[in-house]
Amino acid sequence: MQDALSRLAALHRPRLLVRTARIGASSYLREKSLNRLLGYGARPSPSAAILKLLDMEYELNACRQLRDTGYDLRRHIEVLIALMGEANLLRSSKET
Numbered sequence: 001m002q003d004a005l006s007r008l009a010a011l012h013r014p015r016l017l018v019r020t021a022r023i024g025a026s027s028y029l030r031e032k033s034l035n036r037l038l039g040y041g042a043r044p045s046p047s048a049a050i051l052k053l054l055d056m057e058y059e060l061n062a063c064r065q066l067r068d069t070g071y072d073l074r075r076h077i078e079v080l081i082a083l084m085g086e087a088n089l090l091r092s093s094k095e096t
Contacts, residue, residue: 004050021080028085046090053083
């Protein structure tokens, strides 16, 4: 199984989604975002959070591609922001 960062690196999404998420990632608040996306309780490690968020993102992206009426663009961007924020945390923890 691929590790969290290599799975994240394999994502290819439309530029506008990625640009928007990058802007949001600059003000990423882990506690607030993960509580909203994953629920309250003990927060997972960055790598575990990335894997959970990737599963959510794959479902959202499938809805986007199918032009599903239930697709939520804001949620998709929120998940991408959290993925980028968690990836930054994971990279910084590996460097130290």
